[in-house]
Amino acid sequence: MNALIELRDLAVHFPVHRGLMSGTSGAIKAVDGVTLEIARGETLGLVGESGCGKSTLGRAVVGLTQPTGGTILIDNKPMTRDRRVQMIFQDPSASLNPRMTVGAAIAEPVRLNGLRHGRAAVVARMHELLDLVGLPQSATHRYPHEFSGGQRQRVGIARALACEPDVIVCDEAVSALDVSIQAQIVALLEDLQGRLGLTYLFIAHDLGALKHISHRVAVMYLGKIVEVAPKAELFANPRHAYTRALLSAIPVPDPMVERQRKRIILSGDIPSPANPTSGCRFHTRCPVAIDRCRSDEPDWQEMSPGHHTACWRANELVELMPDALSLSTSDARR
Amino acid sequence: MQLLELEGLHVAFSTDRGEAKAVNGIDLSLKESETLAVVGESGSGKSVTALAILGLLPKRTAMVRADALRFDGRDLMALSEEQLRAMRGKDIGMVFQDPMTSLNPVLTIGRQLSEIGEVHLGMTRATAQDHAADLLDQVGIPQAKARLRDYPHQFSGGMRQRVGIAMAIACKPKLLIADEPTTALDVTVQAQVLELLAELQAEMRMAIMLVTHDLGVVARIADRVLVMYAGSVVETGSAEAVFSRTGMPYTRALLRSVPRLDQADEGPLRPIRGSPPDVMRLAKGCSFAPRCDLVEARCHLGQPPLARCGPDHQAACVLVEPTA
Amino acid sequence: MATETLDVGAAERPVRLALGRYFSHPGAVIGLIILVCWILVTILAPILAPYNPADLVARARQPPSADHWLGTDMLGRDVLSRVIYGSRISISIGFIAVLLGGISGVILGLLAGYFGGWTDTVISRFVDALLAFPSILLALVVIAALGASIQNMMIAVGIATLPDYARLVRGTVLAIKSQPYVEAARLVGNSHLRILARHILINVNAPIVVLATLQIGSAILIGAGLSFLGLGAQPPTPEWGLMSAEGRQMLQRAWWISTFPGVAILSVVIACNLVGDGLRSALDPKMRMG
Numbered sequence: 001m002n003a004l005i006e007l008r009d010l011a012v013h014f015p016v017h018r019g020l021m022s023g024t025s026g027a028i029k030a031v032d033g034v035t036l037e038i039a040r041g042e043t044l045g046l047v048g049e050s051g052c053g054k055s056t057l058g059r060a061v062v063g064l065t066q067p068t069g070g071t072i073l074i075d076n077k078p079m080t081r082d083r084r085v086q087m088i089f090q091d092p093s094a095s096l097n098p099r100m101t102v103g104a105a106i107a108e109p110v111r112l113n114g115l116r117h118g119r120a121a122v123v124a125r126m127h128e129l130l131d132l133v134g135l136p137q138s139a140t141h142r143y144p145h146e147f148s149g150g151q152r153q154r155v156g157i158a159r160a161l162a163c164e165p166d167v168i169v170c171d172e173a174v175s176a177l178d179v180s181i182q183a184q185i186v187a188l189l190e191d192l193q194g195r196l197g198l199t200y201l202f203i204a205h206d207l208g209a210l211k212h213i214s215h216r217v218a219v220m221y222l223g224k225i226v227e228v229a230p231k232a233e234l235f236a237n238p239r240h241a242y243t244r245a246l247l248s249a250i251p252v253p254d255p256m257v258e259r260q261r262k263r264i265i266l267s268g269d270i271p272s273p274a275n276p277t278s279g280c281r282f283h284t285r286c287p288v289a290i291d292r293c294r295s296d297e298p299d300w301q302e303m304s305p306g307h308h309t310a311c312w313r314a315n316e317l318v319e320l321m322p323d324a325l326s327l328s329t330s331d332a333r334r
Numbered sequence: 335m336q337l338l339e340l341e342g343l344h345v346a347f348s349t350d351r352g353e354a355k356a357v358n359g360i361d362l363s364l365k366e367s368e369t370l371a372v373v374g375e376s377g378s379g380k381s382v383t384a385l386a387i388l389g390l391l392p393k394r395t396a397m398v399r400a401d402a403l404r405f406d407g408r409d410l411m412a413l414s415e416e417q418l419r420a421m422r423g424k425d426i427g428m429v430f431q432d433p434m435t436s437l438n439p440v441l442t443i444g445r446q447l448s449e450i451g452e453v454h455l456g457m458t459r460a461t462a463q464d465h466a467a468d469l470l471d472q473v474g475i476p477q478a479k480a481r482l483r484d485y486p487h488q489f490s491g492g493m494r495q496r497v498g499i500a501m502a503i504a505c506k507p508k509l510l511i512a513d514e515p516t517t518a519l520d521v522t523v524q525a526q527v528l529e530l531l532a533e534l535q536a537e538m539r540m541a542i543m544l545v546t547h548d549l550g551v552v553a554r555i556a557d558r559v560l561v562m563y564a565g566s567v568v569e570t571g572s573a574e575a576v577f578s579r580t581g582m583p584y585t586r587a588l589l590r591s592v593p594r595l596d597q598a599d600e601g602p603l604r605p606i607r608g609s610p611p612d613v614m615r616l617a618k619g620c621s622f623a624p625r626c627d628l629v630e631a632r633c634h635l636g637q638p639p640l641a642r643c644g645p646d647h648q649a650a651c652v653l654v655e656p657t658a
Numbered sequence: 659m660a661t662e663t664l665d666v667g668a669a670e671r672p673v674r675l676a677l678g679r680y681f682s683h684p685g686a687v688i689g690l691i692i693l694v695c696w697i698l699v700t701i702l703a704p705i706l707a708p709y710n711p712a713d714l715v716a717r718a719r720q721p722p723s724a725d726h727w728l729g730t731d732m733l734g735r736d737v738l739s740r741v742i743y744g745s746r747i748s749i750s751i752g753f754i755a756v757l758l759g760g761i762s763g764v765i766l767g768l769l770a771g772y773f774g775g776w777t778d779t780v781i782s783r784f785v786d787a788l789l790a791f792p793s794i795l796l797a798l799v800v801i802a803a804l805g806a807s808i809q810n811m812m813i814a815v816g817i818a819t820l821p822d823y824a825r826l827v828r829g830t831v832l833a834i835k836s837q838p839y840v841e842a843a844r845l846v847g848n849s850h851l852r853i854l855a856r857h858i859l860i861n862v863n864a865p866i867v868v869l870a871t872l873q874i875g876s877a878i879l880i881g882a883g884l885s886f887l888g889l890g891a892q893p894p895t896p897e898w899g900l901m902s903a904e905g906r907q908m909l910q911r912a913w914w915i916s917t918f919p920g921v922a923i924l925s926v927v928i929a930c931n932l933v934g935d936g937l938r939s940a941l942d943p944k945m946r947m948g
Contacts, residue, residue, distance in 0.1 A: 049520035050491075064841055083847055095838035099860045108856075109846035148609040156842070163846050178375040179547060183591035183605030190603075205520060212593040212603060235595065249525035251550030252596045253589055255573040258553045265529050266522045269490045285522075350675065 003037035004075060004199050005061065005085075005167055010034045011069030012056050016274060028274045030056040032223035033070070038167070043193065043200040045214030045231070047207055047246070051270050053223040058169045058203045062087045074167070083113050086160035090172035092152035096144040102155050103140035106130065109162040129158040132195075133188060150181035157188065161196070169201045174209050186213050207250055211235060216306070219243045222281040223273055229307035239303050240311040241289075242282045244321045262322055280312065288313055288320045335407075337541050338364040338387070338509055342401035345382050345391065345565075354613045356382045358565040358637075364509065367539040371546060371556035371573070375588075377610050379565040380545045384513050387543075388428060389418045406508060424454045427502030427540075431514040433494045436501055437486040443470070443497055444482025450504040469500040474530055492523035499530065506538055513545040528555055549592055553577060558646075561585050564611050564621035567640060571647030581649030584622045620651070628653060676940040686936020692929035700746045707739035711896045719912040729914040731905065737914060740896040741922050747891060748898040749926065751812055752878035758816030759877075760870050763823025768854055770824065771831025778828075785824045793818035797880055801889045808897075811890040815877045826869055830862040864941035868934055875930030882923050898923050 011034075013027040030053040038044045048054045059065040061072060063081030072079040079085070089095035096105060107126045110116050116125045127137050133154040144152055153173065160168055170189065174182040186209050192198060204210040210217065211231060218228045219240065227240040238244045248264040266285045271277065280298050283289040290312065298310040313320060345357040357379040364370045374380040385391050386398050389410070403410045406425060413421065422428065430436060438446055444466050451462030463482070470478035473496040481489075489497060495515060502510055512531070516524040532555055535542055546552060552559055552573065559576040561569040561584070569582040580586045587606045608625040611617070619634035620626070626633065632652050640648040643655065680686055699706060709715045714734040715726075722729045728737035770781035788796060793815075800814035834840060835858070843857045882899025884890035891897035893904070898919040905915025 049522060062845060064845070081845070087842070087845055089838040089842060091838060095842050097839045097843070097857050097861070100856070108843075108848070112847040112852075150609055159842065159846060178610065179549070180375060180588060180591050180606040181609065183593075183603045184607070186593075187603045187605050207521075207595055208593040211595055245522060247595065249521040250595055251525075251528075251548070251554040252594065253549035253553045253577065253592050254594075254596075255553045255556075255577050257596055263525065263529070265525055267526075269492050269523060270520070350678075 002039055003073075004040040004042075005036075005038040005079075005201070006073040006076075007034055007036045007057075007061070007070065008073070009070035010036075010057070010060060010067055010072060012053070012060050012065055013068045026274060028272075029053075029223050030273055031060065031067075032273075034220075034223075034225050035070075036218060036225060036228070038199055038201060040166070040199055041193070041197050042216065043202055043214045045210040045217040046201060046203045046220060047205065047210055047217060048220035049205055049246075049270055051222075051273060052220045053273065054203045054205075054220050055171055057220070058087070058171045058201060061085065061167075061201060062169050083109070083163040084166045085169070086163050086165040086167070087169045087171060088153070088156050088160055088173040091176050092149055092156050093144065095156050096152055096159075098144055101141050101143055102130075102135075102147075105144075105155060106158045106162050109159060113163055115162075115164055125162070129162055132161060132192070133158045148181075149177050150184055153177060153181075153185050154188065157185075157192070161192070165198070167199045167201065169203065171203045172205065173202070175204060175206055182209055189213060207247070219246065222270065224281060224310070226282065226311065227307075227309040229303075229309075233304065233307050237307075239307065239309040239314040239317060240282075241286045241313065241317060241321060242311075243309075244317060245285075245287070248321075264321055280310070288317070335365075336363045336404075337366050337368075337406060338362070338543070339402060339404045340383075340387060340400060341403075342399075343383060343386055343403070344397075344399045345379070345386050346397045347395050348397070349395075349614075351614055355616060356565055356613055357386065358616075360560075360562070360565075360567045362560055362567070362570075364541045364543055366508070366541055367535060369535065369542040369544060369555055369557045370560060371544045371552040371558070372560045372562060373546060373549065373552055374562035375547060375610050377564070377613060378562040379613075380547075380562050381513050383562070384511050384543065384545045388422055388426065388511060389415075390422075420454075423450065424505040425508050427505070427507035427510040429495070429498050429502045429510065429512040429515045431517050433498030434486060436498055437494070439486055442483055442485055443489075447482070447500060447504060450501065454505045465504075469504055470497070472503075472534070473497070473500045474526070475500075492519055492526065495519060495523075495527055496530065499527070499534070503534055503538065503540075507540055509541045509543065510535075511543045511545075514547070515544070516551060517546070517548070524551070531555065549589060561588075564616060565613060566621065566637060566650065568622065568651070569649040570640065571644070571649075575644055575647035579644060579647065581643040581647065581654050582622075582651045583626050583628050583653070585649075587625075587627070680936050680940035683936045683939060685932045686940075689929040689932025689936065692925055693933055696745055696749060696926055696929070699742055700749055703742050703746055707736075707742040709736040709739040711735060711740045711743040712894055719908065719915070721912070722914055728918045729912070731901075731915045732908060732912070737901075737918055740901060741898070741918050744896040744898045744901060744919060745922065745926075747808065747895060748878055748882060748923070751808065751815065751881040751890075751897075752874040752926070752930075755812045755815035755877040755881065756819060756870050756873045758812060759819035759873070760823050760866065762816070763820040764827050764859075764866060766820070767824040767827025768831055768859065771828040772835060772850070772854055772858065781824065782828070785821045788817070788821045789825075793876070794880055794883055797884055798887075798889065801884065806889045806892065808891050808895070811881055811884050814884070815880050818880060819873050819877055822869060822873065823866065826865055827862055830865060831858055834858055834861055864937075868938045868941060871930055871937055872934035875927040875934070878923060878930075879927055 010031055012031040013029050016026045016028060034057060046054050056065060060067050062085050103126055106129050107122050110122050110125050116122045130137055130139055135154050174185045177185060190213060193200065202210055202213050214231050216228065216230050217234045218225050221242050227243050238247055245264045245266050252258060264287060268285050271284055277284060279295050280293045283293040292312050298312045300308055300310050302308050303314060340362045343357055343360050347354045347356055360383065372380045372383060391398055447466035447469055448462035451457040451465040457465060466482055467478045470481060475481055475493060475496055486494060516527050519527060531542065544556065556573045559573050560567055563584050569576055569585045576585060590604050591606055606625050611621050619636060620638055623629045623633040638650045638652045640650045641654045643649050715736050716730045716734050718730060718732050718734040720726055720730040726736050728741065731737055766781050770778040797814040797818045800817055801810055804810040840853060840857055843853050881890060885897045885899030886903040891900045901919040902916045909916055
């Protein structure tokens with residue numbers, strides 16, 4: 001595969017300080033040995049629950065957090081913080097400087113990175129970017145608080161695009177928005193990818209938007225990737241117990257489907273990443289864990305081309321945890 | 335008989351910029367052991383409606399007016415502040431998005447739970463303690479007895495919401511009003527909490543009014559649905575009718591803009607254009623008209639009333655063919 | 659793709675909203691009027707003052723009369739003229755000292771808050787050390803080291819007020835630094851200096867302005883206090899603190915010599931506090947729309 005971004009055994013551990021004198025004791029292993037590749041023009045969806053390390057992973061990719069182990073390669077070269085890798089943030093109101101006009105926020109990266117020279121060229125580029133994200137030129141002299149959440153997110157996207165990036169990390173880029181607005185932003189991101197050949201790392205806890213935009217999906221649990229597969233394959237045939245539980249937990253907006261679904265209700269919450277357990281990290285909540293899961297960390301195995309999982313019971317899951325979404329039966333509906 | 339009946343609720347807030355009409359004349363009713371989901375986007379007035387029923391809107395800025403508000407045969411608008419407060423703790427339970435709003439951070443969970451038993455149910459301290467432990471057990475908190483000594487911050491987000499639910503059901507309320515109870519939770523934890531609510535409802539026959547923006551959650555647990563847009567009810571009916579024989583273009587567009595996990599490939603997204611209207615400046619016509627694909631000239635004449643479009647199903651759209 | 663029509667709420671500018679909030683406080687308006695009057699007095703002193711403040715124009719210790727509205731002092735100088743000219747010195751002490759203390763305090767606070775680590779440790783310890791002394795005592799120490807003069811007094815008062823700015827700015831910067839918009843600014847290629855100036859300072863300026871306004875009052879007070887103790891302005895300079903000091907022995911027989919400069923100090927200090935409170939509610943980011 002011709003990978004644009006490659007993570008090799010990436011680790012981000014945060015030291016835990018206890019008390020004044022005792023210094024460092026232990027570490028929170030937010031990201032603990034992640035190997036992933038994203039091809040040029042591809043969208044990799046990264047899904048996981050809070051505390052699984054997905055945001056830390058995204059921040060490491062853009063260079064906001066320093067990895068403590070492993071490497072990040074972009075175009076086969078070690079990555080340093082670089083305008084080619086940009087980020088779209090979760091909260092569109094907090095990610096824009098409240099005292100800076102929309103025009104200034106978008107023009108700033110153009111000027112700072114020397115992408116256009118001269119005032120007229122910068123302004124022309126800024127108008128081009130506004131148009132690209134579907135905002136009128138009249139937005140130029142307005143402040144972020146005058147816009148709705150969806151419009152602010154468009155400004156955030158324009159600012160990222162102003163750097164002319166190859167890769168954009170979308171960190172929960174739509175989860176703070178209203179349902180109807182989420183779809184607008186997802187459609188915009190898809191449109192931009194088609195036009196500009198962008199590569200996305202789309203991080204989300206909500207599978208809806210992620211499923212729509214992604215080409216491949218990676219599932220993260222407690223600092224590790226537990227399953228990666230092409231989108232259709234992952235949703236049709238999840239081969240990790242956690243993925244199956246996650247899919248089962250997500251309600252579908254159709255009461256008839258919901259009534260027929262078999263649910264897998266997990267017990268407990270995600271354990272703390274400060275002291276992960278031995279073996280498979282999911283075994284404490286896994287309804288089908290066996291002794292081997294508690295003692296040995298599962299191997300990374302390829303189930304079908306491009307479909308990898310780290311679950312000892314991958315081959316028995318279809319019988320053990322019957323298909324929660326019943327994809328085939330509900331397809332014909334509506 | 336209806337447990338909760340609300341007719342003609344209007345709520346307006348006075349702000350820096352003038353009067354914001356948050357709720358414009360809505361009706362709703364709820365039967366025993368029924369789950370009503372109030373769905374809408376931000377600014378639709380769904381949470382304000384819940385707070386108005388509970389009498390929890392700030393008196394200084396909110397102007398609340400209703401033709402009728404009856405709960406369990408009593409007129410809530412005639413009650414004094416004191417009587418309302420008693421009712422809120424006892425007959426009507428409340429669960430909020432952030433459970434910390436109903437928990438006191440400096441008191442142990444056991445103390446807070448047993449206090450409810452002592453105050454509302456007239457229990458002795460010892461029975462109230464046992465009652466508290468039973469409640470934690472009932473909402474699925476392991477080692478309930480031991481955890482009574484813990485403070486709210488010692489619980490995880492999901493467990494804290496369970497404690498919030500335990501507080502709400504401590505007096506076996508007839509009605510539970512839950513405002514986005516699972517929005518802050520992870521999906522696997524959300525599934526646990528929804529399951530818990532359904533179990534408690536079956537056990538205690540309480541009615542649930544669930545305020546949410548998540549159509550999936552609605553489909554999972556609601557019997558009846560009320561869709562709100564810009565402070566008005568635009569569609570209401572049984573969950574099945576609203577989801578499968580959708581009458582109002584807004585509801586249909588909303589359903590279409592949610593990517594479906596259970597369909598292999600849903601094709602390109604069809605988002606709703608524009609943004610929800612500013613409640614400071616509502617136009618005279620249908621409030622969804624500016625964003626509607628099926629808009630006609632008559633949509634701008636006035637807000638269409640809810641019209642019957644099937645058994646237990648009403649929608650507010652000029653395109654709805656009224657059925658007898 | 660279709661360009662969305664920009665449907666934004668009534669586009670009130672933050673400035674106009676802030677002004678509206680400011681002028682809805684009667685106290686703030688009164689304070690502003692008093693302050694503007696005093697500033698006019700400092701500018702128009704030669705026109706307004708009936709006599710030269712240094713000239714002996716009448717008999718000493720005359721009570722207020724039609725010729726000398728506020729009476730004359732122990733040497734026979736016109737108290738009104740001296741109060742008018744004194745405003746130039748006392749008020750400029752307040753402004754300049756606040757400017758000195760403000761600029762250095764803000765810079766220290768920005769550096770400590772933004773860079774953290776040992777930079778923060780060094781600056782914070784220094785500021786804590788300054789804070790350990792009451793401001794007047796601190797100013798006394800500085801004067802003792804530099805010698806008594808108006809310039810040194812301004813420096814002393816500036817240093818005395820510096821810790822308040824440093825602490826305020828450091829705290830605000832700590833809160834703003836982790837905001838996504840500051841991280842976004844880093845990602846799009848801003849240097850540290852640019853981030854500090856364009857993205858952080860601009861968002862802490864409201865509390866700084868409020869603090870500075872309140873500090874002008876206390877700076878004038880400390881300045882007057884130092885002069886009162888003989889450590890600031892030297893006779894025959896018409897400085898309010900010094901004038902109060904000069905008259906204090908005659909308070910029983912000639913109350914007007916000390917009282918009128920005192921009233922002048924009081925009115926400026928109260929006006930500054932009223933304006934500061936008004937600005938605080940006008941600029942409070944929590945009350946800002948959006």
